[in-house]
Amino acid sequence: MSGSLLIKNTHLLHPEAGALTGPGWLEAVDGRIAATGTGRPPASSDRDRRVIDAKGATALPGLIDAHVHLLLTTLRFHEIADWAPSYMTARAFGEAGRMLRRGFTTVRDVGGADWGMARAIQEGLVQGPRLVFGGKALTQTGGHGDMRGRSDNSRPCCEIGPGFARIADGVDAVRAAARDEFRKGARHLKVLLSGGVASPHDEVSSVQYTEEEIGAAVAEAANHNRYVTVHAYHPRGIDLALRAGARCVEHGNLINDETVQLLLDKDAFLVPTLITYDMMARFGKQHGMSEVAYGKIADVREAGLGALERAHRAGVQVVYGSDLLGPLCDHQLEEFTLRAQIVPAADLIRSATTTAARLLGMDGLIGTLAVGAHADLLIVDGDPLDDIGVLTRPREKLRHVVKGGSVVV
Known part of the structure; x- marks a missing residue:
C-alpha cells in the first residue's frame, strides 16, 4: 500500500x-x-x-476477533450439502465485508477458510479483514466435526461437512492431516477435542482424541513453527490438551480452578465465546437450529461468565472471540457487552488488540x-x-x- x-x-x-x-x-x-x-x-x-x-x-x-467461521453462513447445516464451494465463498466474502464495517480489521478463522480467501482479501479483490486461517479442523470419527446422520454409513476419506472439518483417526492420520493443512498455508491447527452445541451426536463433556493423537498434532505444529488450538469445554479434555502442549483453548466454559492454574503454568491462551450461546438461545430456533443442538445450549451458557471470571481474576491471557454463525454474526460486537459484566474496559480492549495479536504471532x-x-x-x-x-x-x-x-x- x-x-x-x-x-x-x-x-x-x-x-x-x-x-x-x-x-x-x-x-x-x-x-x-x-x-x-x-x-x-x-x-x-x-x-x-x-x-x-x-x-x-x-x-x-x-479490532481482532480470534474465533470466526467465515464459511458457516447459516444455522441450517443440512442445506449446506447442496451448496457449491463458489457459492459458499461468495456468501463468506459478504460476511467478511460486514465484519470489517463493524471495526474488525483482523479475524482468525478456526475452521473452513483457506489460502485462496486470504489471498483474495489481501489483494483487494474483495473487502474484508486480514484473514488468519487455520484450514480445516481435525475431528475424530463421530466427533464434533463429523456432521453425518446416524443412518449415514458413508466413509469419507478425509474432508467432510460444510468446509469446516476433516476426519483423522489415529496418530498417523493426525500427522498426515496436520501436514496437509500446513502445506496449504494454515497458520494454526485446530483440534476438536470435545463435543459441541452444533454437533448432533456427542456431549459437550466428552473427550475426543487421545493424548498420543494430540501430542502428534502438537509435534507437527511445532515442526512447522505453528501452534495447536483446541475446541473444548470440560477440564478433562482441556487439561489433557494443555499437558500435551496445546497453546490455546477455544470456549472453556466449564473450566475449574485447577484448569485455570494449568493455563497459567503453560502460558496458554483462552478464547471464550460467550455471545454465541446467548444468541443461539435467543434466536437459534427461528434461524433453523436443530432441537438437539438447541438442547445443549444450557450446558455451557450458564457457566460461561463464571469461567471468564475465574480466568480473568487469575490473570490468564484471555482473547476476544465470537464464534457466531450465519445471521447471528450481526451481534459480533456484543461479546464486549457480556464480558463487561466481569472485565474492565481496558482489559476488554486488550483482549481484542494486543493480547489477540500475541496469540496470532503478530505482536x-x-x-x-x-x-x-x-x-x-x-x-x-x-x-x-x-x-x-x-x-x-x-x-x-x-x-x-x-x-x-x-x-x-
Whole structure:
C-alpha cells in the first residue's frame, strides 16, 4: 500500500497502557504507522497525503476477533450439502465485508477458510479483514466435526461437512492431516477435542482424541513453527490438551480452578465465546437450529461468565472471540457487552488488540498504534475506556475504519 495518511486532532488509545493521550496525531506511510505525537503534526511536503481531521474523536487499533467461521453462513447445516464451494465463498466474502464495517480489521478463522480467501482479501479483490486461517479442523470419527446422520454409513476419506472439518483417526492420520493443512498455508491447527452445541451426536463433556493423537498434532505444529488450538469445554479434555502442549483453548466454559492454574503454568491462551450461546438461545430456533443442538445450549451458557471470571481474576491471557454463525454474526460486537459484566474496559480492549495479536504471532504488527505496525485502526466518537458501548454501536460511533493505511469504511 503506497501513499500517506495523517489523522490529526485525535486522542490516541494505546491498549498497552490502557490510556488515552492528549490531542495529537498519527501518520501512516505505505501502510504502516510511521509516527505519532501530541499537539500539532509536523508539516509535510507530500501533496498527495490524505488528511483526516478527527475533531477530538478517538483513534485506536483495529479490532481482532480470534474465533470466526467465515464459511458457516447459516444455522441450517443440512442445506449446506447442496451448496457449491463458489457459492459458499461468495456468501463468506459478504460476511467478511460486514465484519470489517463493524471495526474488525483482523479475524482468525478456526475452521473452513483457506489460502485462496486470504489471498483474495489481501489483494483487494474483495473487502474484508486480514484473514488468519487455520484450514480445516481435525475431528475424530463421530466427533464434533463429523456432521453425518446416524443412518449415514458413508466413509469419507478425509474432508467432510460444510468446509469446516476433516476426519483423522489415529496418530498417523493426525500427522498426515496436520501436514496437509500446513502445506496449504494454515497458520494454526485446530483440534476438536470435545463435543459441541452444533454437533448432533456427542456431549459437550466428552473427550475426543487421545493424548498420543494430540501430542502428534502438537509435534507437527511445532515442526512447522505453528501452534495447536483446541475446541473444548470440560477440564478433562482441556487439561489433557494443555499437558500435551496445546497453546490455546477455544470456549472453556466449564473450566475449574485447577484448569485455570494449568493455563497459567503453560502460558496458554483462552478464547471464550460467550455471545454465541446467548444468541443461539435467543434466536437459534427461528434461524433453523436443530432441537438437539438447541438442547445443549444450557450446558455451557450458564457457566460461561463464571469461567471468564475465574480466568480473568487469575490473570490468564484471555482473547476476544465470537464464534457466531450465519445471521447471528450481526451481534459480533456484543461479546464486549457480556464480558463487561466481569472485565474492565481496558482489559476488554486488550483482549481484542494486543493480547489477540500475541496469540496470532503478530505482536507489534497488529492491535497496536506503535510505530512500524500495520496501520489498521478505528476512529470513534467517544472514549471506549469510559464506555465500552462506543465500540458496540458502530452505526452511531464508528467514523472511519483504516486498514493498511487506507480508509476502507
